[in-house]
Amino acid sequence: MTSPLQSFDLYIEPSPRQVRVRVGETFIATTRSALLVHERERLPVYYFPLESVESSWLEPSTHKSECARKGVASYWHLVVGDRRVENAVWRYSEPTTDAGRALEHYYAFEWKAVDAWYEEEEPLFLHPHARDPYKRVDAINSSRHVRVLIGDQVVAESRNTVAVFETGLPTRYYFPLQDVAAKWLRPSTTLTSCPYKGQAHYWSVQAGDTLHKDVVWYYPTPIPEIPKIAGLLAFYQERVTRFEVDGVAVSDEPWHRSVLDFFNHGTFYSLR
Template identity: 35%
Template sequence: MSLTVGSGPFGQRPRGRLNFEPPERVVYVEPWPRRVRAFSRDRAVVDSERTVLVYESGRLPRYAFPAEDVAIDAEPEPEVDGYVTVPWSSADRWLEEEQEVIVHPHDPYHRIEALPSTRHVTVHVGGELVAESSRPRILFETGLPPRYYLPVEDVRTDLLEQVQVRTGCAYKGYASYLDVRTENGRIPAAAWTYSDPLREGEPIRDRVCFFQERPEIDVTVDGAPAESPQTPWSNTSWIDAARP
């Protein structure tokens, strides 16, 4: 999902290969030319035009600011003299220029692109066909397997039930989740949808996507199994933490 996490080149599970053996810990610092502000209870606690992004092996990038640009408790940034870091949860609103940023700082090396396709996609959950479409939008996102977002008209919505599970993506927005009820039982949070996506997620608005990496879900693309690597969502252990 970036240079230093997931399947990125310095992440936990690199997707590609390097022509050298990297050290166990890699740090990379890059200037971030955008004005970054943070607010707590409508009070500006960060306002900086001298932000840097700090990458560290196994972690998402973090903002670091000159200490004088911060008006809240902060920790010294060990990788940049005179700079400090502010925990994301210390502010209730973050902005880059006038654009709100959610979940974590944007990563310039992370990209998402949703492409229209005519591939034939089928989804079986618990052995039952719940979706079939030849008009998916395929979402290609750095560090993640291709995701197949299907029109709601091509999904057995009578088998779906919305549940109180919610996650946030810095690039796509907030996702709501759906259980699937089959003759073999209920499969929790098997699918999700973005009803009010951010700009980059607009092409997948209101479409339904299923976790192809879950063992009880079988997704095929043109008759072949969809890519199904290990991801943080390969099992259901994340679901309770995503409940409000």
């Protein structure tokens, strides 16, 4: 049966965390009363009460945008010292829905327009969204037989992986280096960041005459909450020819951006 959770498109909740935003050496927003906004098929966003942002750093913009779920948003440029970031801040000044009216007196920031975000005293890695309190990341030692092929080359095979189960994402298997054919790995300069795991480094894979770019990643120094994956290598199963677990090919699995999407693929039952 369909659950009410499956019919909602937007969920707003107060965050218990102190949230701060920094540009250069200046903290431009600090609040213990942020709202965390979840929208279907989108990543969560922090909204700050108007009084928690120093208005002297905001310069009005003529830019506007419209959202069917919330209304019309007005924008401001962010000006801190010699730094000016175009259309970095927005507010739903002309709300057209109940959700928009709930956000009318709050600002939001383009995540990458600022230099750093903090929850309490801990910096968030520059991934383009806030941490989702409903996401769980479990790293579990696994003895399943996992094999990766690119073309007809077996590039990794192991019964000693760490399986990472992250809410809303495909299961990822992290291989010990000795179980990966290192002779086919090629260095990459790509770096990405994840608020749940840390900063990832990448390898490409040379298979015959073809270089498969950034197929492999690893976390040299993951954040303290997930130490088991330090130095282990993981493959994008959607970018290789065949990814097997216990002899069965793993197909593409959906990615979910919002807590509202997590419930799309299960079945709800009522006892009434």
